[in-house]
Amino acid sequence: MSHRQSGPPHLANLDLNLLVTLRALLRERNVTRAARHLGVTQPAVSATLSRLRRHFGDELLVRVQGAYVLSPLAAQLAGQAEAVCAAAERLFATGRAFDPASTEREFTLLMADYPASVLGPALSRLFDREAPHAALHLQLVRETIGSGAGETIRLVDGMVSPPLGHFRTPGVASVPLFTDRWVCLVSACNPLCEAASFGIEDLARQPWVVPYHRDDGYPSAAPATRQLAALGIRPRIAVRVESYRAVPDFVAGTRRVALVPERLAAPLTSAHGLRTLDCPVPLDALDEHLWWDASHDEDPAHSWLRDLVVRAAVGIAP
CATH class of the missing domain: 3.40.190.10 (Periplasmic binding protein-like II)
Incomplete structure (x- = not known):
């Protein structure tokens, strides 16, 4: 396929519901699981996938040995889709009272499997008790977070990592969580x-x-x-x-x-x-911190999330 668009389309001409389905498809890499996540029928997601393929002029999901993998373009779109959806959710939540007990917002945290193992049980219990309708997307890093960490933080709600030098950039805030040896x-x-x-x-x-x-x-x-x-x-x-x-x-x-x-x-x-x-x-010492983009500071939902992660760290065994 070849790209049909010669320039960026006008926002008013876009069906932004496509973006939500795109994010689900790129995450799940499976039409059935994406439909289940979105609470819609499988034919509806299949139809949307066809529209997305026509729009981007790309297969996006490519079947290889009985399973779907992301095309090179889809892999490029995955991070952008996450960032745009997260920004849209924050935009429309601005100015509204936040109630963790009723929110259906999804929060995304990025960390290696080590802090996930240490924080996971306490974080899971607190999240389930205080925000039973919310969703938590835990992204596990597959390699050491490099010099692009400052940009990566802007794509998620928070990142758990030691205080490496490239995190000390303007607009990035942090709080210590726990220390290990x-x-x-x-x-x-x-x-x-x-x-x-x-x-x-x-x-x-x-x-x-x-x-x-x-x-x-x-x-x-x-x-x-x-x-x-x-x-x-x-x-x-x-x-x-x-x-x-x-x-x-x-x-x-x-x-x-x-x-x-x-x-x-x-x-x-x-x-x-x-x-x-x-x-x-x-x-x-190995000092794990929670890092986030300081633009979230005034977001009551994000403030609650930060407090939740800190309380989870306080609750872990010595």
Whole structure:
């Protein structure tokens, strides 16, 4: 297909309901699930998908081996659709009294699976109790948040992350949530567990499992490799994973070692036959913050969300 539009269409000539369906389709990548999410029939969503394909001159959803994947254009549209829908929801909520008990607004938070695991249970309970009709869209990052973080924050309601330098930009606000410390995660059969003591040299000789490590240089922006670089360790990386929670699976039963936050490691050790060991030298604390675009400051719904996340962090176990 080729694009029919030579220039941007006038807003008055657009059916903005198409945008809501577009967002659902790009999220779900499935007509049936999108219809269920929107509360409409599957034929209605199929018809809208046909209209969207004609408008953009692109298939958008492409069937590959029995499932739909996003076309390159659809992948480009996904972030824009999220941003425009979120902005429209904020626009029409402006000036209205906010009642969490009755709101049907959707809130989007972006974070890695580690803070999601730590905050998730408390956040879920509070959200369900106080806003039973609202929706929470938890986007899990699949790689380290890079230099575009300031722009990314504007596309979501909030982001949970350590205070990296590229967040300190005008118009971005934050509040601290919780602090953690790094520990070494090893299999219970690893000889390090029986050593009377071990030092940096012993760690440097081990094969490592590292989450979110990019292969384009060392150290990468991944928090664990930054800590290792501070120790003067350039590890032999045996396994790279795009998830903190996948780390124990690739440490268990091997001589590999990983550097992980203690709050994540503690509940996983017994189930995986693992041990946590203190690092031979102190490492920087891991401080997780909630970040948001300061333009939300006067939005009562967003204020409630920020307070909810903070209260969830207060409620987590020490």
